[in-house]
Each structure stands twice: as structure tokens, then as C-alpha cells.
Amino acid sequence: MKRITSLFLALFAGAAFSGAAVAQESGTLKKIRDTGVIKIGHRDASIPFSYLDEKQRPIGYGVDICLKIADAVQAQLKMPNLKVEFVPVTSQTRIPILTGGNIDLECGSTTNSIERQKQVAFAPTYFMTGTKIIVKKNSGIKGYDDLKGKTVVITQGTTNERAMKAYNDEKKLGINFIPAKDHAESFLAVETGRAVAFPMDDILLFGLRASARNPDDYVILGEFLSDDPYGIMMRRDDAEFKKLVDDTVIGLYKSGEINKIYTKWFQSKIPPRGINLNFPMSDALKQAIKNPNDTGVGACGKMKC
Amino acid sequence: MDFSFLNQPAFSGGGVYLDWVISGVKWTLLVSVLGWIIAFSMGSVLGVLRTSPVWWLRAPATVYVEIFRNIPLLVQMFIWYFVVPEIVPKFMGDWLKTKMPMPEFWNAVLCLGFYTASRVAEQVRSGIQSIPRGQTNAALAMGLTLPQAYRHVLLPMAYRIIIPPMTTEFLTIFKNSSVALTIGVLELTAQARQISEYTFRTFEIFIIATIIYALITLTVTFSMRWLEHRARVPGYIGGASGK
Structure with missing residues (x-):
């Protein structure tokens, strides 16, 4: 009995200690550090945002941006061995899988709406459509x-x-x-x-x-x-992780790197069949890149209700 | 846990979310019960054919059972819904896809019925074959024809013997009816998913769906038990101690 008690004490002490060591991290970043894995949710047919290539690997505009975020997480946590794991999600499963903790980011074609903001948080808008x-x-x-x-x-x-x-x-x-x-x-x-x-x-x-x-x-x-308006989804009420994600996305906007990624997916030949969508950047998207924001659409389905 | 969403106005259709649940239950019951009627009647015929001494009656029934029992239900659902309309002549395909009323619903009923028929057939066959051969011989010796022997001697006993395994099949069809959601029938599981998307009350709505499925299957179990009790033959399986 005594042995069991001391074992418990040791466990608690250990937990308290490790808690103290990374006290400045919480939520998603802590989870990523503890598991050594960042989990990215992707789609299978959201062309060209998030879909599967001929070898069934997730690719796309959204996936590229999420990989940039994974790089930033890796740099901030100083974890050279951070693994990226892709998890397929659908329109129906994306929110429960994210809030349930099975993915840390959802990179697809998710509309940022005020209603969804009650459940999840969004990175700055990275595409405008309707x-x-x-x-x-x-x-x-x-x-x-x-x-x-x-x-x-x-x-x-x-x-x-x-x-x-x-x-x-x-x-x-x-x-x-x-x-x-x-x-x-x-x-x-x-x-x-x-x-x-x-x-x-x-x-x-x-x-x-x-x-x-x-x-x-x-x-x-x-x-x-x-x-x-599309945005990358993450869990709500996790200011630290959201700041890291937002800073990364805004960084891409400020440096102009976003234009390169955009051209790669919307104005060049893309896998799997080498089609070119020839879809130049809309004015609405240019605005969203100039003034990054995570404003969602209202209940009426329009930006201004 | 907060169940107040049931009384909130639904996103579309004009009712409240409770109406979506009720409509889901309605489609679950319709698909299952109509599917069961097909399964029971077809399965009975096929099961009898499976025990027939005539090979050209036995063979097609065996082929049917082996095909329908061995292909996963989900795959069959897709084949009926997406593949069949493309391989039949164009005018039939067009009718199947757009002109027939409620194509998803009838597809689901037929598919579920055909699949379950193969399972019912096996139960009927095993019921018939569990009756001692002497009874068939005695019936034929008394001058009954083979169909009469089936009608008056074999089947009345076989159906009584297989009530417990048939109960299982009947329960299974209610649970299998949820596969219909893959081709767009808004039955109970599909409605539960839809409500969870609109209200984000995932746990609550699936608890409700679980309880409803349990109520349906418990009702079936008890009615079948009552049927078994009513139909028993004193002096035979379980009826010996008759009160």
C-alpha cells in the first residue's frame, strides 16, 4: 500500500514538474509538444485547396499554407523532429474532429461564418468565393x-x-x-x-x-x-496558437509569398491531370490580403446582413 | 446536456428540430418494414427452394443466396443506386434516376429487402432441414404430395423453430436501414447527423437516436417473444410444460 502511495506521489510530482517546465505553453501547442505530432485535416476533392494527387497524397493551396504553419510551429517549439500527420475529413466531420482534438488545423475549403465561430476559430481569410x-x-x-x-x-x-x-x-x-x-x-x-x-x-x-x-x-x-470567405480552422479559445497561425498567414501576405502560392494552384497546371484553372485573384481576395481579417459571414449568408 | 434545441425552429422546412427526428423515425420504420416484407416473402420461397429435391429449383436459389449474402450491404446499396441505372437501356436508366417517385427510398427498400431475403432464406432452410426426415417420408407415405407435405407438415414446424433467429434478422434490418443514408434517405441516423450539423448538439441528438433505436428493437423483441409463446405447439420445443 505504501509503495502504491509513493508511486502516486511520484506521478503527481512528475506531472506538476513537467507542467512547470512548459508553463508558458498550453492548449494546442502543448499538445503538439507532448505528442511530437501536428495533425492537419485535409479534404479529398476540394480542388485546388485540399485534395489528393495521383499517389493519394494531400496537396493544394490550403495544404501548402498549413505546411508553412507547421514550419512555424516547428521553429517556435524548437522541435526539429516534429512530424506532420494528415487526417482526411469531410464537410460533415471537420468540426467535431477538430473540437475533439483529432486534428489541430483544418486546411480545406471551410467558410468562415459567425455561426461556426461559436465552435471554432479561423485564421485570416485566404480565399473569397460564393x-x-x-x-x-x-x-x-x-x-x-x-x-x-x-x-x-x-x-x-x-x-x-x-x-x-x-x-x-x-x-x-x-x-x-x-x-x-x-x-x-x-x-x-x-x-x-x-x-x-x-x-x-x-x-x-x-x-x-x-x-x-x-x-x-x-x-x-x-x-x-x-x-x-475561406479560412483555416483551429480550436477556439487558444490565443497562443491562434497568434502563431495568424502571424504566419499574415507573414505570407506581407512578404508577397502568397502570390507565388496562389499562382502555383490557380494559374498553373495542377495535378492530377495537368489542368490550369486560369482563375486570377479577385479584387475581394486582394482586399483580404491587404487587410488580413477573420471576419465571418452572417446568418444571412452575406458579409453584410 | 441541453435538449432545448428540439423545440427550436428548424433551419428549413418550417417546423422545429423535433419534427426532423420524427420524420427520421418515420423513414427508418418505412424502409425497414417494407424491406422486411420483401425479405420475408422472398426469403421463404428461396428457403423452400433451397431444400427442394429438384436440382433446377435448388440451383438458382443457391446462387441467389450466395451472391446477396456475400456482398457487403453498403456495396449493394451503391450498385443499385449508382451502377444499375447506367448499365440498363437508357430509357430505363432515365426512369430510375429521375422519373420514378422517391428513387432513394425505393432503392433502399429493395436493396435492403433483397439482401435480407438471402439471410432469411438460410434460416428457413435450416429450419426445414432440422425436422427429422421421417416426417417428410411419413407425410408422403400417407399420400400427401410433396407441396402438401411442405404446406401441412414441414413449414408449420419450421417457422416455429426459426422464430428466435428470425427475431435477430428482423432486428438487424432496423439497424441496417441506417445504411440507406449513404444514398440520401433521411432516416433516423441521417437526421441525427443533420441536426448535429445545424445545432452542434452532437451528443444530445445521438443519445436520442440511440434511445429510439433501442425502443424500436425492444418492441420487436417483445412482440416476437409473444408470437413465439402464442404459436408454440404443446409437447414440442419449449411447449412441453404448457400452462
């Missing part, structure tokens, strides 16, 4: 109101789902929604004719169209139904 729809050229759909009574596929858990459903309720279009679990599956529904349209951030639609079997069969239509 909801449009992709339809087949021969479908006869010219705008949102042509969707009346038609079948529309949505990726579950996206802001686009909300924007489309809100529009449907408002205009009483009587759209029949079918849910899908990721963007590739949603696009498959349009490709096979199960659904006539798929509402999604326009840039992702450009990416999906570029990787389709016959890109010329599809058109991307409509006014923006919602504004979607």
Missing part, C-alpha cells in the same frame, strides 16, 4: 428560378446547402433535395443525371468541372447566393 450552381449545358437551366420542382444535390453540412435551402424556402420553389457526403459524390449525381444542379462555392465548381470527363458539358451559373 455559392453558384453547376448544371449540364443541355439541361435548359438558366438561373435559380428554373430549378422549380427539380432535384438538386447538396453536400451535407455546407454553407451552400443552407444558402440554397433558404432561397428555396423564400421563393417557394419546391426543390427536391438529395444529400451527398462529399463534393465528388454530389458532382456524380449531376453527371449521372440524378440531380439537375449542384450548388457549391464557384471556385470548387470550376475545379470539379476541370476534372470532369467532359468539362464542356457543364456550365456554372447564377449570381452569388452567399459570400464564402
Whole structure:
């Protein structure tokens, strides 16, 4: 019994001691130091932000920026052996996996919204887009109101789902929604004719169209139904880690390095099939880079409600 | 734990989140019960064929059972929903994809029914084969034809014998119905996920879903136990001590 007691005491003392040694670190940074691993959440079909190349490795604009953050973490913690581990997430699982601690950063195509800010924190906006729809050229759909009574596929858990459903309720279009679990599956529904349209951030639609079997069969239509500023997600209430992430991202903006990363993914040939999206930087994004901010969209789906 | 979200107005559709839960339960029950009707009727026929002395009746039933029992349900769900409409003639494919009412729902019902039918068939076969051969011979010796022997001697006993394993299959179909969410049926599990996305009340909503599944399966278990008690034959399996 005595032995057990002293063992416990030793354990407590050890815990207290190690706590004292890294007293200035808490939250995510402490977790990374303790485990020696930084876990990055990625997507499988958010082209060109976060997707898999022909060897099934995660790549993309967001992934590149997250790797820069991992470098900064490595430098700050002075851990030359810091390992980067990639964890696949989906639109549905990203928030629970992040808050549950299974990833430390989510690098994908996540819209920064005020509602999500109740659950997670965002790095400064690194892309600006909005909801449009992709339809087949021969479908006869010219705008949102042509969707009346038609079948529309949505990726579950996206802001686009909300924007489309809100529009449907408002205009009483009587759209029949079918849910899908990721963007590739949603696009498959349009490709096979199960659904006539798929509402999604326009840039992702450009990416999906570029990787389709016959890109010329599809058109991307409509006014923006919602504004979607993208940000890298991390856990909330972790000021120390957020500062490190924000400083790294803002550093990329200030040094102009962001332009190089942007050109690499949006204006050059990208894996897996060597397509060039030819998508120059929008004015909204230039603004966001000039004045870095992590403002989210409001409940109405627009920057100004 | 905070369950007040159930009474909050839902994001779309005009009701509260509780309505989403109720609609989820409705689809779970519809998919499962309709699937079970297909599974039970098809499975009974296939099970009888599996024990038939005629080889060309036995062979197709065996092939069916081996195919449907050995392919994972999730894969079958995808094949029916995504692959079949592409390989049938175009006008049929178009009908399957867009013209038929509620394609996801009927796909799920049929797929679940066909899959479970293969499992029911095996239970029926084992029930029939567990009856001593002498009973078939005695029935035939008394001048019954083979179909009559099945109808009056073998099947009444076989169905009684397999009530416990059939209960398991019936319970399984309720649980398997959640696979339908992969093709877009908003049954209980899908609604629970959706509500968790909209309200971030993940733990609460899955506790509710768990309790509902448990209630459904307990109801099935007790009704099947009652059925077993009602249908027992005094002097035979478990009925010897009859009150």
C-alpha cells in the first residue's frame, strides 16, 4: 500500500514538474509538444485547396499554407523532429474532429461564418468565393428560378446547402433535395443525371468541372447566393496558437509569398491531370490580403446582413 | 446536456428540430418494414427452394443466396443506386434516376429487402432441414404430395423453430436501414447527423437516436417473444410444460 502511495506521489510530482517546465505553453501547442505530432485535416476533392494527387497524397493551396504553419510551429517549439500527420475529413466531420482534438488545423475549403465561430476559430481569410450552381449545358437551366420542382444535390453540412435551402424556402420553389457526403459524390449525381444542379462555392465548381470527363458539358451559373470567405480552422479559445497561425498567414501576405502560392494552384497546371484553372485573384481576395481579417459571414449568408 | 434545441425552429422546412427526428423515425420504420416484407416473402420461397429435391429449383436459389449474402450491404446499396441505372437501356436508366417517385427510398427498400431475403432464406432452410426426415417420408407415405407435405407438415414446424433467429434478422434490418443514408434517405441516423450539423448538439441528438433505436428493437423483441409463446405447439420445443 505504501509503495502504491509513493508511486502516486511520484506521478503527481512528475506531472506538476513537467507542467512547470512548459508553463508558458498550453492548449494546442502543448499538445503538439507532448505528442511530437501536428495533425492537419485535409479534404479529398476540394480542388485546388485540399485534395489528393495521383499517389493519394494531400496537396493544394490550403495544404501548402498549413505546411508553412507547421514550419512555424516547428521553429517556435524548437522541435526539429516534429512530424506532420494528415487526417482526411469531410464537410460533415471537420468540426467535431477538430473540437475533439483529432486534428489541430483544418486546411480545406471551410467558410468562415459567425455561426461556426461559436465552435471554432479561423485564421485570416485566404480565399473569397460564393455559392453558384453547376448544371449540364443541355439541361435548359438558366438561373435559380428554373430549378422549380427539380432535384438538386447538396453536400451535407455546407454553407451552400443552407444558402440554397433558404432561397428555396423564400421563393417557394419546391426543390427536391438529395444529400451527398462529399463534393465528388454530389458532382456524380449531376453527371449521372440524378440531380439537375449542384450548388457549391464557384471556385470548387470550376475545379470539379476541370476534372470532369467532359468539362464542356457543364456550365456554372447564377449570381452569388452567399459570400464564402475561406479560412483555416483551429480550436477556439487558444490565443497562443491562434497568434502563431495568424502571424504566419499574415507573414505570407506581407512578404508577397502568397502570390507565388496562389499562382502555383490557380494559374498553373495542377495535378492530377495537368489542368490550369486560369482563375486570377479577385479584387475581394486582394482586399483580404491587404487587410488580413477573420471576419465571418452572417446568418444571412452575406458579409453584410 | 441541453435538449432545448428540439423545440427550436428548424433551419428549413418550417417546423422545429423535433419534427426532423420524427420524420427520421418515420423513414427508418418505412424502409425497414417494407424491406422486411420483401425479405420475408422472398426469403421463404428461396428457403423452400433451397431444400427442394429438384436440382433446377435448388440451383438458382443457391446462387441467389450466395451472391446477396456475400456482398457487403453498403456495396449493394451503391450498385443499385449508382451502377444499375447506367448499365440498363437508357430509357430505363432515365426512369430510375429521375422519373420514378422517391428513387432513394425505393432503392433502399429493395436493396435492403433483397439482401435480407438471402439471410432469411438460410434460416428457413435450416429450419426445414432440422425436422427429422421421417416426417417428410411419413407425410408422403400417407399420400400427401410433396407441396402438401411442405404446406401441412414441414413449414408449420419450421417457422416455429426459426422464430428466435428470425427475431435477430428482423432486428438487424432496423439497424441496417441506417445504411440507406449513404444514398440520401433521411432516416433516423441521417437526421441525427443533420441536426448535429445545424445545432452542434452532437451528443444530445445521438443519445436520442440511440434511445429510439433501442425502443424500436425492444418492441420487436417483445412482440416476437409473444408470437413465439402464442404459436408454440404443446409437447414440442419449449411447449412441453404448457400452462
